[in-house]
Amino acid sequence: MKCPHCGLIVTDRVPVCQGCGFSIGDLDRKLGRAPERAGFVNDFASLLLPDEKAQLEERLSQFQQKNRGELVLVTAPGTRPVKPSEYVFWLFNCWQVGGENHAGVMLLLAQEERRIESEVGYSWEPVITDLESWEILDELVAPLLREGKTFEGLRQGTERLIAILEGALQPPDKSSPGDTSPGGKDAAGEKNQDEEGEIS
Numbered sequence: 001m002k003c004p005h006c007g008l009i010v011t012d013r014v015p016v017c018q019g020c021g022f023s024i025g026d027l028d029r030k031l032g033r034a035p036e037r038a039g040f041v042n043d044f045a046s047l048l049l050p051d052e053k054a055q056l057e058e059r060l061s062q063f064q065q066k067n068r069g070e071l072v073l074v075t076a077p078g079t080r081p082v083k084p085s086e087y088v089f090w091l092f093n094c095w096q097v098g099g100e101n102h103a104g105v106m107l108l109l110a111q112e113e114r115r116i117e118s119e120v121g122y123s124w125e126p127v128i129t130d131l132e133s134w135e136i137l138d139e140l141v142a143p144l145l146r147e148g149k150t151f152e153g154l155r156q157g158t159e160r161l162i163a164i165l166e167g168a169l170q171p172p173d174k175s176s177p178g179d180t181s182p183g184g185k186d187a188a189g190e191k192n193q194d195e196e197g198e199i200s
């Protein structure tokens with residue numbers, strides 16, 4: 001993962017970024033205690049219906065069992081006093097997503113800030129590049145969120161990430177049932193400079 005301030009690669013719960021002096025301790029002091037993790041789906045902003053949440057939880061549980069790594073979804077009412085990009089970095093580290101191998105991805109939807117952010121553990125950084133995660137969030141997920149389709153945005157973003165990860169982590173001997181259809185791209189061309197989903 002990268003320092004949310006200067007972009008320098010940091011590989012663990014480093015006390016201080018060597019690039020800019022940013023410290024995860026600063027985030028601890030501003031944010032206090034991390035919320036308790038609920039599972040793979042952590043809908044702290046209550047944006048999902050129970051069956052939507054259950055469907056995503058089941059999908060992500062299957063993914064974790066199959067791939068020895070995890071994809072975690074978080075919705076937060078807001079991330080003040082820090083930026084969503086800092087919050088996702090902080091929460092990923094607090095929860096140690098992906099275990100000691102850091103084989104994990106977190107997607108954060110910050111409701112008040114109207115932003116979606118991702119954090120990728122360093123084991124999977126070669127698999128999910130910045131460009132790919134930016135494209136998934138900005139072109140696929142953000143347009144759906146703008147339409148108020150929260151579940152659909154999270155579901156499609158999740159399926160796209162799973163398709164990329166499974167394509168890279170497993171031998172390509174059988175076709176993936178993942179939703180790799182480019183349907184979500186239809187809405188992408190129009191407003192890809194919009195603020196939402198933009199990765200800072």
Ligand SMILES: [Zn+2]
Pocket residue numbers: 003004005006007008017018019020021022
């Ligand atoms: Zn830095």
